[in-house]
Amino acid sequence: MPELPEVETYIRALAPLLQGKRIAGAHVYWPRTIAAPDAGAFVNLIQGRGFVHFDRRGKYMLFGLDSGETLVVHLRMTGELRVQPADMRPDKHTHLLLDLESGERLHYRDQRKFGRVWLVDDVTQVLARLGPEPLSGDFAPSGLAQALSGRTAAIKALLLDQSIVAGVGNIYADEALFHARIDPRRTGGDLTADEVVCLWQGVREVLTKGIELRGSSLGSGPQNYTPPDGLPGEAQEFHQVFRRTGLPCPVCGVPVQRVVLAQRSTHFCPSCQR
C-alpha cells in the first residue's frame, strides 16, 4: 500500500524513465480510472504531450506536461505504474496505457481499481483538501497541535486524515505513534504539547527513514508494493509494530497488540505506548 515514502520512491524511479518523452496515444480500459476529465477527453487531451517535470504531494504523483497541464496519479491500494517495452501486452488489471513515442508504453495496473488518474490545468483542483507536507517547513508542531485541539477522535484516526497531515497511511501512522510512545486510542485533543512534538518528530522520522529505504515492500498479496524499477523497498525490515501482532515489542518485549480504529488495523505496544 503506497504511502508517502512509497510514492516518493515511485516518482524518483519514474522521472529518469519518462523525462522528455512524448505521449503518442492513450487507451483507457476501465473508464472510472480517469477521475477527470471524462475518459474520451482525457485521451484527446493527453496525446502529443511530453513529460517535463515530476513531483509528489502527499500520496499523489504529479507529472508535469509540456502543455502546462499535470497528470495526477493516486495509486490508492493496489495501483502500479510500469514503463514497459512495446511488446509487453497489457493484462486484465491494466486500466490505462500510454503509448510513448520512444516505443515504450506506460502501463497503469490496479487489481482493486481504487486508484485514480486526473489530467488538470491546476492541481489545486485535486489537492485542495490536503494538509501540510510532513517533510517540509509547512508541517510544524504548533500547527499540528492546533489541528488536533478539540478533536475527540482517536489520534490514529486523525493521523490518517489527509487534511491534518498529507501522506501518512496505516503503516507509518502506527510506526509514528510507536516512535512517539503514544497509545493510538488516545483522544487527539488530549495530547499534551510535549506529546504533540514527539508525534511530529515521529511522523518525520518514520517517513524520512521510509524514503531512505525506498518504502515498505510487504509480503505477497494484493497489497504488495514494488517500485517501478523492480528493486524492492526495505523499510518493512524496520517496522517496530506494524503487522507484528503477538511478536515482542523491540523495546520492552511485551507482545504487540492489534485493535481496529477507524476501520483500520492498528498495531501498538500496550506497555511502551501510553
Next chain:
DNA sequence: ATAAGGCCCTGACCGC
C-alpha cells in the same frame, strides 16, 4: 464542524 459508517473492488483465505 466533527465523527462514524458505507461504498468501491477483488484476491486471498477459511471452513465445510
Next chain:
DNA sequence: TGCGGTCAGGGCCTTA
C-alpha cells in the same frame, strides 16, 4: 475441488 462468506483498506460520500 468447489463454494460461500469474510477481510483488507484510501478517500469520498452520506448520515447523525
